[in-house]
Amino acid sequence: MPRPPGHGPDFEVRRQKIIDTAAELFARQGYAATSVNDLGRAVGLAKGALYYYIGSKENLLIEIQSRVMSPLLSRARQIAALEADPLLRLRLLSESLLTIIFHRLDHIWVYEHDYRSLSGDELATLLGQRSDFEHLITGLLTEAAGQSSLRVPEPRLATLQFLNLHNHTYQWVKPGGRWDPQYLAREYCATLFRGFGGTEADLGEAEERAAAFKRDRPELSLDPEVAWVPAPVAG
Amino acid sequence: MPRPPGHGPDFEVRRQKIIDTAAELFARQGYAATSVNDLGRAVGLAKGALYYYIGSKENLLIEIQSRVMSPLLSRARQIAALEADPLLRLRLLSESLLTIIFHRLDHIWVYEHDYRSLSGDELATLLGQRSDFEHLITGLLTEAAGQSSLRVPEPRLATLQFLNLHNHTYQWVKPGGRWDPQYLAREYCATLFRGFGGTEADLGEAEERAAAFKRDRPELSLDPEVAWVPAPVAG
Amino acid sequence: MPRPPGHGPDFEVRRQKIIDTAAELFARQGYAATSVNDLGRAVGLAKGALYYYIGSKENLLIEIQSRVMSPLLSRARQIAALEADPLLRLRLLSESLLTIIFHRLDHIWVYEHDYRSLSGDELATLLGQRSDFEHLITGLLTEAAGQSSLRVPEPRLATLQFLNLHNHTYQWVKPGGRWDPQYLAREYCATLFRGFGGTEADLGEAEERAAAFKRDRPELSLDPEVAWVPAPVAG
Amino acid sequence: MPRPPGHGPDFEVRRQKIIDTAAELFARQGYAATSVNDLGRAVGLAKGALYYYIGSKENLLIEIQSRVMSPLLSRARQIAALEADPLLRLRLLSESLLTIIFHRLDHIWVYEHDYRSLSGDELATLLGQRSDFEHLITGLLTEAAGQSSLRVPEPRLATLQFLNLHNHTYQWVKPGGRWDPQYLAREYCATLFRGFGGTEADLGEAEERAAAFKRDRPELSLDPEVAWVPAPVAG
DNA sequence: CATGAATGAGCGTTCATTCAT
DNA sequence: CATGAATGAACGCTCATTCAT
The missing domain is CATH 1.10.10.60 (Homeodomain-like)
Known part of the structure; x- marks a missing residue:
């Protein structure tokens, strides 16, 4: 077009x-x-x-999907590539994901509900990107199982729990409400890290380092205003 | 009509x-x-x-929503009313919820995706039922915080984590695949109970009792065939 | 469809x-x-x-084209296959073609003007049928060159002259007007047969036999009412 | 406009x-x-x-029609007015007409297919010009019947055969292909003159004179480059 | 009970045309 | 001269719904 x-x-x-x-x-x-x-x-x-x-109408859908997927995936790749503790990277990823959900809640609704309305090619592209994103998480969880107290006997299932917990948030979250992305990321990661057998020490350490990281490398915190606008993908 | x-x-x-x-x-x-x-x-x-x-077409949507909500809510009320350990009841509820998701995946897709197509009145009814369901979980989590090692400082947030973890499952689950409802319920509850600070002992006990319960009171295990059909129509 | x-x-x-x-x-x-x-x-x-x-709208176009092509081609094949003088067969073909033009003038307009609006597949089919029809004429002209006084040094060009003379008739003909298909067929064939070097004797003979043929084998004269209705092709 | x-x-x-x-x-x-x-x-x-x-868009159509009709009609009038054998003039007219068809095939397609999209007034003008053109041919054929061996008992029908044979050519002709306008004009006129009862002598004479004419009065051969461009807009 | 036939509103999309800048 | 932006009508087509039979 x-x-x-x-x-x-x-x-x-x-x-x-x-x-x-x-x-x-x-x-x-x-x-x-x-x-x-x-x-x-x-x-x-x-x-x-x-x-x-x-x-075209479908073009709008494609652009909206790309506005979600494109910054999410690029930020996720940046974070996954950091030389840092995998728990820390998961924690940063959690917050990035939640930040996007908070700041573009309407886009996320469309992203979650209407992706099946895409035509074959566009759908294939999107599903491929979703799969890439999931594999980044799986990779981090597997790494964490080697370097920390986490037990991840089934990395796929652990990934799906991570995604369930985060992705379903769009259904009820109210931006400007009781909780912000940082708070939710901390809570979700606490639940998951403890839930996967992590010690309180590992958990605390990840949280501390995340705070330090955001202080020292602020450019890695997702600024949604910047992240969205250029949306250079697809169309 | x-x-x-x-x-x-x-x-x-x-x-x-x-x-x-x-x-x-x-x-x-x-x-x-x-x-x-x-x-x-x-x-x-x-x-x-x-x-x-x-x-009418909308009537179909109403019936489908009710086929999900109605047995789920009645079963949840039954379970919540049991005189038993709250962790056990949460565990039973988890399995009931996942059983419905597994056995009527198509209904769940409709339930999750298209409820916004309902007209005002029907939507209000449905949202009320969803709220009732959520409050049952909140109640059980609060009870558990009193009687076990769980820490639930924010019951609403704990409830939402419970729901996120379970409800998003429909997006990827494949009935007949690697996992069944019982397995997933055990995993999800393990993650949540540990994640909320529960001890391994509490966790093991809940799991044991759930097994015993299903043996002794099989009528409380959701039989999906029975559960669906008579579904008294709400509206 | x-x-x-x-x-x-x-x-x-x-x-x-x-x-x-x-x-x-x-x-x-x-x-x-x-x-x-x-x-x-x-x-x-x-x-x-x-x-x-x-x-669909295009479907109408397909049906109309087929209402022209289908009886025309089947009748042309019947005539070409007769065991008879090629000049006679050309004369019969001429009258059949003109009869169709007269009796379904509106169809012919569409057939001549709008065939290029057909989509690829349908267009290919139609062009193939047109080509078949043309080859029947070329064959008869070539036969005639061998058995009569006609000289047809360029069969393709002779065919095109035959087609020009007949097909363009739709542009000005008025059914119920001065001339009927039989009359025009006689005139056109006279022009062409003489024009291609045929003797008056050959010409007269063909005309006589055509009259006899129509008397003895009336079922081979195109009855347009019967020919159209079943239009069994395409759709 | x-x-x-x-x-x-x-x-x-x-x-x-x-x-x-x-x-x-x-x-x-x-x-x-x-x-x-x-x-x-x-x-x-x-x-x-x-x-x-x-x-406007329709204006384009008007101009295109006029680019065909205008030089054709003026050239036809020139030729018809010549003091020369009517068969020769018909032969010259044939070649002029075919030259236009060859050199502006796209215009002819539009001319033949889309004139019915003209609004009432423009259409009336065009049809009047077409009629004028036809009457020139009728006149020449009638003259020829008096001065040569041609028999033209129905001048209108003879005219229509002349037009059919020439005008339908646009449907299949490929400029640069096997035949050029001169060749086709010779063939068409041979078919028609013989077909209308002309002798080989009359026919040969007309062809000879046409060759001479084109040698001696080249300005009467249609130069398509000149003929098109200035086309005084009718309307 | 079930059908085939009909409606009228609405769909996503394209069009010829206009006009301020 | 030329543009980008806008309009409103019309396009081919699908829809949920109704109803005589």
Whole structure:
């Protein structure tokens, strides 16, 4: 879906705002139940003008998915590649994941609910990226089993518990509510690390180092405003 | 949508089979993306006849939600009311919940994905039932904090972790695969009980008692065949 | 585009009438310039009901093409296979072709103008059939060059002249006007046979035999009412 | 559709190039199936600028029709007015007509297929011009019947055969292929003249004189480059 | 009970055209 | 001169629902 070659300076700004609104609507009503007319009404544009920006309805879905997956995966790879204690890296990953969930809750709803509405190719790409993300976690859990007190006899099952605990959060979380991503990350990791047999000492150490890390390497904490905007993938 | 006053003895049987098929289709394609024609083709009935049984498309959604919520809630209430160790009851609840997820995976997909397509009243009813279910868990966790080694400083957050861990399972579970509900319940409860500070002793005891319970009181183990069918329709 | 399995007795009748009307409209305004709404208005049916009968707009085009090609080709094969003088067979073919043009003028307009709107597969099929038809004529002309006074040094060019002369008739012919298919066939064949160097004797003989043939084997004269209706091809 | 009163010297050049491109696209895809956007892309202009040159889409169609009809009719009048044997003039007309078909095949496709998309007034003008052209041929054929061996008992039918044979050529001709306009004109006229009862002598004479004519009065041979461009717009 | 037929609203998308800049 | 942006109508098509038979 190639867009016309020349566009005014406002084009991309406006386009991003339309995708924002689409994410809100899709999150609230579902992708299939939201019409392009609904979106037009919400952004104050006739349908014809909308298509000037969006290309197609499915394209919106692709962009939204990519706005989630793209920064998540790149940040996850950065963290996984750090030379640091695997528990620390899991803890950092937990907070990154929750940060994204908090700051783009509507995108996450769409990401979790409507990915099956993608067409074959796009779906395959997305599932591949999801699988990559999961394998990063599996790798860290396996590493942790070797270097700490954690017991991970079934890395796949441990990974799935990690993902269950984090990913389902979008269903009830209220940004600005009682808990923030940092707090939840600490709690979730505490549950999981203890739950997988980790000692209180290992747990405390990971938490301390995470605090230190965020102090010393702030660029590795996900700044969602920066992370989202360029969304360079797909389309 | 009043159904005709008198119908033959097969009416209800046939109706239930249609809802079964609807659940399969909705799970696979989504509620909004499944047409009444699709359903008609799948059950081998023309649209006119179909409407005789189903009343409306939304009605199907209501019935499916109720088929999940109704046995789950009644079984949860039964279990919560038992005179027994709260950890044991949580363990039994875990297995019941996972059993439903395993045996009616298609219903769960619909339950998790398409409840927002319900109209206001029906949605309110459903959300109320979900809240009731959650409070049963909160109650058991609070009890457990008093009677065992568990520390539950924030019962709401503990409840949400319990729900996250269980409810997200539908996204990846494959019935007939590596794990069964009993195995997953043991693993999940082990993670949670340890994660909330429970001792290995408490944990082992709960597991033993659960085994004994299922031996002595088999009627309290969820038989999914029985559990579903009569599902008294809410609404 | 499989139609639902069961249909009332009127379905096919109505369907054929709709295709008739579509052919009229397509002939008058062109396929691309005729909307499904136009057709609905013309047959007195809402768009939804129309689709119950037609499947798709392109399907109408396919059916119309097949209504022309199918009887034309089968009749042409019958005639070409006769054990008779090639000039006689060309003369019979000429009349068959003109009879179709006269009796389904609107179909011919669509056939000549809008075949390029067909999608790849259907277009390929049609072009193949057209090619088959042309080769029948080429064959007869070549035969005639051997057995009569005709000189056909370039069979392809002779074929194209035969086709030009006949096929372009749809542009100006008025059924019920001054000339009928028999008359035009005689005139066209006279022009072509003389034009290709045939003697008056050959020409007269072919005309006489054609008259005899139509008297003795009336079943080989194209009865357009019978020829059209079953239109068993494609869809 | 008044064009702005003053434009630069390039205006007309550019305009003609745009019409060239439009003719290509309309011929390939059909007038109704070609969008103004397609045209804009093909000529490298945004829609706004395009409309500065074209006025409207229908205007393009009018111009293309006129580019065919206008030189054809003026050349035909020139030829018909010559003091020369009618068979010679028919022969010259044949070659002129075929030359136009060869050199502007795309225009001819549009001319033959999409004239029905013209609005009432334009269509009336065009049909009048077509009729004028036909009457020139009828006149020549009638003259020929008086001065040569041709028998033309029905001048209208003879005219239509002349037109059928020539006009349908656009459907299959490939410029640069086996035959050129001169060759086809000779063949077509041979078929027609013989077919209408002309002697080989008359036929040979006409062909000889045509060769002489083209040698002595080359300005009467259609130079397509000159013939097209200035095409005074009808409408 | 069950069907085939019909409706009217809505779907995602494309169109010819306009116009401020 | 030329652009990018906007419109509103129409496109082909699908939908949930109804109802005479």
